Amino acid sequence: MSKSLLLLCLVLCALVLISCAKSESTTNREAAPAASPKTSPAATTATTGTSTAAEKIGVPECDAYIAAYEACIRDKVPAAGRATYESTFATLRKQWHDAAANPQTKAGLAAGCKAATDAARTAMKSYNCNF
Numbered sequence: 531m532s533k534s535l536l537l538l539c540l541v542l543c544a545l546v547l548i549s550c551a552k553s554e555s556t557t558n559r560e561a562a563p564a565a566s567p568k569t570s571p572a573a574t575t576a577t578t579g580t581s582t583a584a585e586k587i588g589v590p591e592c593d594a595y596i597a598a599y600e601a602c603i604r605d606k607v608p609a610a611g612r613a614t615y616e617s618t619f620a621t622l623r624k625q626w627h628d629a630a631a632n633p634q635t636k637a638g639l640a641a642g643c644k645a646a647t648d649a650a651r652t653a654m655k656s657y658n659c660n661f
Contacts, residue, residue: 602659
């Protein structure tokens with residue numbers, strides 16, 4: 531049982547790292563976008579804040595990771611790469627939410643979220659995010 535949970539956590543971490551690598555290479559190629567549609571910071575905060583509050587995992591390590599990662603995406607990632615991070619992160623959040631709903635897998639989520647936090651700390655260093 532714990533081997534399958536560890537494997538799930540490693541796959542999730544790999545997903546996050548792969549999405550980070552793809553966005554960074556895309557962002558580096560696009561030196562400076564000429565013009566992008568502006569979204570008010572309040573609207574972005576309201577949207578992200580609502581989804582975070584509605585989708586708490588119930589595992590403190592996971593909830594802390596989600597809050598820090600969403601803040602990083604919202605505040606530090608350039609708009610050109612933000613969509614990729616958000617879609618990948620939505621998948622990860624759903625998987626963690628589903629795993630937390632199962633009592634057998636919920637116990638191992640803390641370790642997986644802690645590993646994801648460590649991985650994100652390295653992967654998102656270029657954006658000066660705090661985890």
